[in-house]
Structures are given as C-alpha cells and as structure tokens.
Amino acid sequence: xxxxxxxxxxxxxxxxxxxxxxxxxxxxxxxxxxxxxxxxxxxxxxxxxxxxxxxxxxxxxxxxxxxxxxxxxxxxxxxxxxxxxxxxxxxxxxxxxxxxxxxxxxxxxxxxxxxxxxxxxxxxxxxxxxxxxxxxxxxxxxxxxxxxxxxxxxxxxxxxxxxxxxxxxxxxxxxxxxxxxxxxxxxxxxxxxxxxxxxxxxxxxxxxxxxxxxxxxxxxxxxxxxxxxxxxxxxxxxxxxxxxxxxxxxxxxxxxxxxxxxxxxxxxxxxxxxxxxxxxxxxxxxxxxxxxxxxxxxxxxxxxxxxxxxxxxxxxxxxxxxxxxxxxxxxxxxxxxxxxxxxxxxxxxxxxxxxxxxxxxxxxxxxxxxxxxxxxxxxxxxxxxxxxx
Ligand code: PMP
Numbered sequence: 001x002x003x004x005x006x007x008x009x010x011x012x013x014x015x016x017x018x019x020x021x022x023x024x025x026x027x028x029x030x031x032x033x034x035x036x037x038x039x040x041x042x043x044x045x046x047x048x049x050x051x052x053x054x055x056x057x058x059x060x061x062x063x064x065x066x067x068x069x070x071x072x073x074x075x076x077x078x079x080x081x082x083x084x085x086x087x088x089x090x091x092x093x094x095x096x097x098x099x100x101x102x103x104x105x106x107x108x109x110x111x112x113x114x115x116x117x118x119x120x121x122x123x124x125x126x127x128x129x130x131x132x133x134x135x136x137x138x139x140x141x142x143x144x145x146x147x148x149x150x151x152x153x154x155x156x157x158x159x160x161x162x163x164x165x166x167x168x169x170x171x172x173x174x175x176x177x178x179x180x181x182x183x184x185x186x187x188x189x190x191x192x193x194x195x196x197x198x199x200x201x202x203x204x205x206x207x208x209x210x211x212x213x214x215x216x217x218x219x220x221x222x223x224x225x226x227x228x229x230x231x232x233x234x235x236x237x238x239x240x241x242x243x244x245x246x247x248x249x250x251x252x253x254x255x256x257x258x259x260x261x262x263x264x265x266x267x268x269x270x271x272x273x274x275x276x277x278x279x280x281x282x283x284x285x286x287x288x289x290x291x292x293x294x295x296x297x298x299x300x301x302x303x304x305x306x307x308x309x310x311x312x313x314x315x316x317x318x319x320x321x322x323x324x325x326x327x328x329x330x331x332x333x334x335x336x337x338x339x340x341x342x343x344x345x346x347x348x349x350x351x352x353x354x355x356x357x358x359x360x361x362x363x364x365x366x367x368x369x370x371x372x373x374x375x376x377x378x379x380x381x382x383x384x385x386x387x388x389x
Pocket of ligand 1: 036099100101102181209211241242243244249252253254
C-alpha cells in the first residue's frame, strides 16, 4: 500500500446527512429541526441588518487585504473581551482571534497539551459531539462526568460535583457558558457558585465554551456563569464564538481568551498561542471579525445588533414556551435555554417521526426549537407526543 490505500473510510457526518435528507423530502409539511443554526419564523437564517450594513462600510473603507498577523484583529478581540468579561476586566485576561469557536477550542486544547502530559480535561456527558474529537486530536486525556439525566430532563448536579471532586489540582473542567448543546439545560446561579467554589478550593482550571452568548437570557445574563468561574479560578480558558450571536457562521469568527496568574505569565501563554496558531491556520480569516468590530464600534449599528439579537432570543423563548404549554410532558422545555433541547425518544422513534411526519431530528432526540415556525409548533408537539405514547 502506498499512502491513501492505508486510510479507512469514515462514517458520514450524520447531521449533515440529515440536512440532505430533509432537503430531498418533497412533503410541504416537513419540519427540519436537525440543523443547528438560528432560523426565523419563515425558516430562513438571515444576515443581521447591522452585519449587512457593516459589510457595506467595510467594502468602502478597506484598502488592503495584506496579512494581519496570527493574533487577528486585536481591536475586535478587545471589544468581544468586554462583552464576555465586562469592561475593566482582569488585566491578566488576554485573547487572540480564532477561526470560530472550533478554532478556539482546538488551540486551547493544544495549549493544554503543550503544558503537560498529566493534565486531564473533564467533559460533561452528553456534550456537543465535536468536543471530544477537537480535544482528542490535540492529545489531552479526557475524563467524562455525568451532566444530564435524560429521564428527569435535569442536570445531575450531584453526580457532576462528585466527578469533579475526583479532579486533581491543575486539571481542566470543560463547561458550557450558556445554552447547553445538546440539552438546553443550563447551570443555575447556585450551581455556578458551587462550581466556582470548587474550582477555587481545588485549583481547577475552567475551560468555558461560550458559543451562544445572547441567545439564552441576553448578553449580560448569559455571561454571568463564565464570569463567576473565571473570577474564582487562578487560571482559566474561554472559547468564544461570534458565529451564532452575529449570525456569521461561515465567516468563522471567534476568540480564545485565557486568564493567567500574572502579566508575565499571560505574555508567555499568549506567545505560545501565537506559535500554535502559526502551525494550524497561521492567521484567522478577517472578514467576520472586521464586520463585528465595525458593528461594535458604531453606536447605531451596535444598538441595532443588540435589538435583533434580542428578537432572536425572544423567538427562541416563545417557541419554548409554546412547546412547554402543549403538554405537561414537554413542560421542561420552557425552563431551558438556547436553541437545543432533547426529547426522550429512541433512535427508532426518531426514524418513525421522519417517515410518518417528515420530522427531521438527530437520532439522539436533540432538536432545534427554532427549526419550528409559529405554524408548525403544535403539529410538531402532537407528533412527538404520539411517538412517545
Ligand atoms: N461549541 C458549541 C457548544 C457549539 O454548538 C458550536 C457550534 N455548533 C461550537 C462550539 C463551534 O462554533 P463555531 O461554528 O464558531 O466554530
């Protein structure tokens, strides 16, 4: 065998396959709740008004496409840092622009791997399916902790805390900052406080994945848990994405932030991140960051972005409330946050819904609440309840 003969065929990405299946379904009543992007009530994933205007401005003011450097757009990173951590945040927090939240998670995992072989990362179950491949490729050993109980639709907080008590000083804990994917079950304020206390007492390092800030309860409340654990910890990492809250998914726009123990240490860590970036993407794609910076620097565009984000968040909450009101068995959906929720369906029941009703969702029972329109919520609820009987 030469080179490519040695490779094994890979399973197709099931969610991407699902999108294709849904598109090919001719039934006008079909419902696609598989895809993981925001949709408006017409089923579109719109370009936000402020983003469109900022793109026009960029087209006018940009005079060069020359290289920008491995850090990316530092002003963009600074503006996002203020949204994540608040103005006047800890000066030992530094960040660099990354290709989306994926790039941030990957470079964060690489930094952990580079720091030392015995550091482990504790990962809640279930979690976003790309977490393990991103972290595993970097070579950081993973320890699972139980996060969510499918039977009760609640966070199994006792089990989570019990697992985390097995973490050693310097171990990393992966946490979803808000809008947990795939469950929608977010830690409440008391639970965040308990984790912050544990992190501080044991010298653990939070690694917060903040991919949906603004789509749960709003920009500020969605950052509260992240701020709490980062403040409590001596050192921390935050993988941030603008891809959902600016609706610029394909522009691959995010940041990795780290909190170090001292300015000197922050500088060393930052230097390592720059070195790692050079070995992967050299420098991040500019367009999304430039657009987000223009939006954030212009008070009118910023206000309009905020208004549209607030509308998106309100739509998510409205569909959740409608589902919760449809039946007591769906009531838990009303108390969750973000676009995703899990239905207590078996893979066979999920396939059954596809065949009988043209409802497309992941085999795990995860569905995107804004895949539903005001017209399809009741139909969806009725079909799901029938399948659950
Ligand atoms: N973290 C979570 C929990 C996500 O759901 C996603 C995207 N689906 C990401 C990170 C990565 O986001 P991005 O598209 O910005 O890479």
